[in-house]
Amino acid sequence: MKKKKNYNLILGCILTGLVVVFVLVGLVYTPYDPEAMDSSLRLAGVSLAHPMGCDNFGRDILSRVIKGSGTTLFVALGTVAIGTVAGTLIGALTGYFGGIADEILMRIIDALFAFPSILLALVFVSLFGSGKYNVMLALGIAFIPSFARIVRSEFIRCKNMDYVKLARLAGAGHLRVMFVHILPNTLSVLVSAVMIGFNNAVLAEAGMSYLGIGVQPPDASLGRMLSEAQTYLFSAPGCALFPGIVIIIMVLGFSLLGEGLKKTA
Amino acid sequence: MMLEVNHLSIEFHDHQLPETVVNDFSLKMNEGDIVGLVGESGSGKSMTALAIAGLLSRRDMEKKGEILMDGVNLLTCPREALRKLQGDKIGVIFQEPMTSLNPVYRIGWQVEESLRIHRPQMSKEERKQRALEVLAAVELSDVERVYRAYPHQLSGGMRQRVMIAAAMVCRPKLLIADEPTTALDVTIQAQIVKLLQKINREEKTAILFISHDLSLVRKLCHRVVVMQKGDIVEDADIEAVFNHPREEYTKKLIAAIPKCEKKKTAGT
Numbered sequence: 001m002k003k004k005k006n007y008n009l010i011l012g013c014i015l016t017g018l019v020v021v022f023v024l025v026g027l028v029y030t031p032y033d034p035e036a037m038d039s040s041l042r043l044a045g046v047s048l049a050h051p052m053g054c055d056n057f058g059r060d061i062l063s064r065v066i067k068g069s070g071t072t073l074f075v076a077l078g079t080v081a082i083g084t085v086a087g088t089l090i091g092a093l094t095g096y097f098g099g100i101a102d103e104i105l106m107r108i109i110d111a112l113f114a115f116p117s118i119l120l121a122l123v124f125v126s127l128f129g130s131g132k133y134n135v136m137l138a139l140g141i142a143f144i145p146s147f148a149r150i151v152r153s154e155f156i157r158c159k160n161m162d163y164v165k166l167a168r169l170a171g172a173g174h175l176r177v178m179f180v181h182i183l184p185n186t187l188s189v190l191v192s193a194v195m196i197g198f199n200n201a202v203l204a205e206a207g208m209s210y211l212g213i214g215v216q217p218p219d220a221s222l223g224r225m226l227s228e229a230q231t232y233l234f235s236a237p238g239c240a241l242f243p244g245i246v247i248i249i250m251v252l253g254f255s256l257l258g259e260g261l262k263k264t265a
Numbered sequence: 266m267m268l269e270v271n272h273l274s275i276e277f278h279d280h281q282l283p284e285t286v287v288n289d290f291s292l293k294m295n296e297g298d299i300v301g302l303v304g305e306s307g308s309g310k311s312m313t314a315l316a317i318a319g320l321l322s323r324r325d326m327e328k329k330g331e332i333l334m335d336g337v338n339l340l341t342c343p344r345e346a347l348r349k350l351q352g353d354k355i356g357v358i359f360q361e362p363m364t365s366l367n368p369v370y371r372i373g374w375q376v377e378e379s380l381r382i383h384r385p386q387m388s389k390e391e392r393k394q395r396a397l398e399v400l401a402a403v404e405l406s407d408v409e410r411v412y413r414a415y416p417h418q419l420s421g422g423m424r425q426r427v428m429i430a431a432a433m434v435c436r437p438k439l440l441i442a443d444e445p446t447t448a449l450d451v452t453i454q455a456q457i458v459k460l461l462q463k464i465n466r467e468e469k470t471a472i473l474f475i476s477h478d479l480s481l482v483r484k485l486c487h488r489v490v491v492m493q494k495g496d497i498v499e500d501a502d503i504e505a506v507f508n509h510p511r512e513e514y515t516k517k518l519i520a521a522i523p524k525c526e527k528k529k530t531a532g533t
Contacts, residue, residue: 162365163375169318170379170431171352184369 009260015253019246023073026066034063034220046238053238055228061242068220069246075136075215076201082140084194087147088183094148095155096178106152109145117142117200118207125213135214139204143197150193154186188262195258199251206247222247267471268294268317268439272330275312279325286312288495290330296438299465299472301486301503303479303518309495310475314443316340317473318357319347334439352379356432356470360444362424366416373412376400376431383435399430402467403460422453426460433464440464441473446481458485480522483507491515 032050037057046053052061090109094102112120117139124138158164159182167181206223208214215221222243229239275287287309294300302310315321317332319339332339334354339347356379359365366375376396380387387395393412400408403426416424425445432440442461446454458481464470476482482489482503489506491499491514498512510516 162359162361163367165320166357166359166365166428166431167367167378169320169351169355169357171348171350171382172378173348176382181367185367187369 006260006263008256009264012253012256012258012260015249016257019069019073019250019253022066022246023070026070030060030063030066032060032063034059034067052242053236055225055236055239056232061225061238064220064225065222065242065246068222068225068243069250071132071215071219071221072202072205072223072247073250075132075139075205075221076198078133078136079139079143079201079205080194080197082137083143083147083197084190086140087144088151088190090144091148091151092155092178092183095152096159096174096182098156102152105148109148112142113145113149115142117204121204121208122211122213125208130213130216132215132219135205135208139201139208142204143201147190147193147197150189151186154189155182158182158185192258192262195254195261198254199258202247202250202254266293266333267296267335268292269333270313270317270330271333273313273316273332274327274329275309275316275321276327276329277325278327283327286495287316290492290495290497292490292500294439294471294473296471297465297469298488299461299474299486301482301489302473302475302492303477303482303489304492305477305518307494308492310492311443313492314357314441314473314475318355318441319351320357349383352437353383353435354437355439355441356435356437357441358425358428358432358443358445360447362421362428362448365428366424368416370415371412372400372414372416372419372427375416376412376427376434378431379435395434396430399434400427402433402464403427403430404456405430422449422456425449425453425457429457429460429464433468433470436468437470439471439473441475443475444477445474446476446478454481461485479518491518 037059040058042054042056042058050060050062052065055061055064090105094105120142121135121138124141125134128134128137155178164177164181167177172181205214205221206226209221209223210227212227215224217224225243226240229236229243232239270290270292273287273290274285277284277286290309290313292300302313304310312321316328317339321328328340330340334350337346337350339350366372373393373396376399377392380392380395384392397408397412400411405411405423405426411419411423411427416427419427429445440461445461446457449457461472461474462485465472472485474482474486486503489499489501489503490497491506491512493514499506499510499515501511506515507519510519
């Protein structure tokens with residue numbers, strides 16, 4: 001049988017790979033200092049020296065986009081990591097054991113879910129201050145419910161499977177059954193959830209930075225650049241265009257990757 | 266006496282009215298015994314088996330009586346003690362070989378699971394050695410390949426053999442087989458029954474064979490317990506039951522066995 005090519009996966013890998021290479025290069029090299037200002041280059045257009053032009057302080061946009069995608073990616077990574085780990089733990093415990101603890105925890109999760117995540121993050125940031133790490137923590141907590149629900153439903157599905165019963169009959173303890181026997185079976189669902197979560201995190205970080213409560217200057221982040229650029233949207237469209245394009249590539253890449261992985265699983 | 270079940274009753278309490286699924290069940294088994302447990306669907310035979318295997322949740326239901334395995338009461342002993350017995354002294358195989366193996370692990374890993382839990386002192390090579398040995402004992406050919414295969418690469422009959430291998434890997438004294446042949450076709454059924462007989466002969470493993478197929482039970486078991494609606498209606502030696510069934514229900518079950526008779530054709 002001829003295997004159908006998984007274009008989603010291929011394209012997703014290419015786009016995500018591009019972004020990752022972009023970010024990794026930014027760790028060691030940027031064409032200019034992303035924070036160096038030069039008033040003679042204010043809102044300069046696209047040129048060979050500055051392929052994406054310069055912003056309102058005369059900073060090189062390419063360098064800032066490279067640094068900014070790094071920040072955005074880092075925050076998204078941290079957010080998803082917090083959400084996934086905590087969500088998986090809660091989901092696994094509630095789904096596996098059920099009972100009264102399940103009821104209580106899930107109602108708390110429901111309450112958390114009912115809150116718009118941006119609002120939750122806003123409250124968190126105004127309590128603990130803004131900055132990369134607080135944004136990460138705030139968004140991470142806001143992301144826990146969705147992961148907890150997905151993992152919980154998968155655990156409920158798996159815990160009555162014969163192979164889980166047999167694992168218990170082989171003498172495996174609860175923790176071993178949960179994390180060695182059941183968890184790998186939830187991975188196919190969890191991986192695509194992580195990819196979608198990644199997208200939402202990129203967008204949420206951009207949104208929060210755009211509102212001015214996310215990453216603080218002089219740190220560059222894609223959302224922050226967008227918000228700084230809106231005043232000059234007509235005089236220097238490149239200031240908003242290029243960070244915007246990178247966000248699109250990032251989100252598109254992760255979406256396609258998630259879809260593609262779901263198909264292979 | 267290896268296994269002794271005395272006056273076991275199981276009552277569900279998760280609905281409004283309590284429901285008795287097993288009522289005053291008693292059973293004694295020695296090493297090497299093969300006992301058949303028969304009855305129609307809903308007669309409580311699987312619940313009894315799960316109770317003996319120690320899989321019934323301790324919530325939602327009330328259990329009376331005692332299940333003694335080598336003198337340890339499985340219904341009241343601490344969870345840790347129960348876990349020590351499960352997989353080591355008691356092995357279980359289920360009806361459905363398609364869902365009884367974890368799809369994400371290789372066969373070898375799954376066969377070795379009981380060893381990892383109960384024989385932590387064994388090295389990786391020793392475990393593999395034992396797994397290959399037990400896979401060969403259930404008459405699988407090309408055991409190296411099976412060891413490395415994933416469940417979806419095996420047929421139903423092969424998977425059921427793998428299940429038996431996994432249950433037997435620690436050399437349990439008691440094997441509980443909950444309708445192990447129901448999902449298989451007739452030729453494979455006969456092979457599995459032969460295999461169980463061989464295991465019983467060579468390892469002196471006692472087998473509690475649960476089935477609704479009396480003809481298989483007759484082939485395999487020394488003794489038979491007939492259940493109906495949670496009650497034991499008959500408990501006797503296999504030939505006694507078949508030749509002189511005392512209860513109406515047993516007679517009906519025996520009458521329900523399909524028989525092969527030569528058709529009389531015209532001219533003979």
